[in-house]
Amino acid sequence: MVVPSGQDSERALVHPGVPPLVAAQDSPLGDQLFFALTQIQHEFQASMHTALADLHLDIRQYLTLAFISDGHTPTQHDLAQILHLDPSQVVTLTKSLEAQNLLVRETVPWDRRAKALLITPEGTALYQEAAAQIAQIEEACTAALSRRDRNALKSLLHRILPLS
């Protein structure tokens, strides 16, 4: 079943089992911006997951707190767009945060269909704690860069942000 079929039977294995991590570097994959983004994001995500678990937060909950942590009061619909979530997922997400007293969902007076998300003092406190840890992870993930290069990277990324 694995035997090469006809036209391929004369092809020989070159280096099966070559260290894949090195291989990813000099294969076409290594050239792809998308692959680089994905790899970095994956490592980031894993570290964040671990760090936030101590605070009983998942990544989305953290991002939600971050988004409402400076006086913005998005509706659930707004949050869905920003985090690319289905509105029904936002119900679960925000209710879980409300259950922990980290935010409040307040009906918007001039559009009683919508619910605005407001952070609570507890939410602010927990967010700041979490943000400090995430900042450390950000530094760890970019440890190979100088402060100057790290800023350059952030600046370049912000210039290509979809919604800027």
Place this chain on the structure above:
Amino acid sequence: MVVPSGQDSERALVHPGVPPLVAAQDSPLGDQLFFALTQIQHEFQASMHTALADLHLDIRQYLTLAFISDGHTPTQHDLAQILHLDPSQVVTLTKSLEAQNLLVRETVPWDRRAKALLITPEGTALYQEAAAQIAQIEEACTAALSRRDRNALKSLLHRILPLS
């Protein structure tokens, strides 16, 4: 149920419904490297999904072809590590590619448990077609940058790649 409870009742809505896309910029979210990576990756992914659909490929299938497109012959286990997939997922992934004659899974002579992945001529042809489209998407996603800045971004990202 949405009514703020006690301590929060005197807090007022500031700007509920503020355009969320702008809000993400000057909220703490905008400062987070992780958020920027996620947003860019999301847009990238959406464009890739559309473009690859015409070639009857999904993103993982494309990345797999990319990885084996230069003579490397990773095993399924290697591919699982690189794409952060479960070995059982790699079975489905590689079998689907084999069914389309885009790669061959060959038992490794000196370790008959393992299967090495080799690209076929059809696989190479389709990959090149796909890669051309992805290159266009890469340009579109980084359209805000000069060629020089685009290269700088790639270089910075490669320096912080987890496995370099």
Place this chain on the structure above:
DNA sequence: TATTGTTATACTCTATAACTATA
């Protein structure tokens, strides 16, 4: 009529456990 939020549920994707073959 359209939109926001909600619920229930179908669907898809991922991870797990058990197994075969090989080392």
Place this chain on the structure above:
DNA sequence: TATAGTTATAGAGTATAACAATA
């Protein structure tokens, strides 16, 4: 005893449809 791959399936996550309230 450990590892690569496979299969079936449980579990988690996502998307869909139908609905209520409001615009």
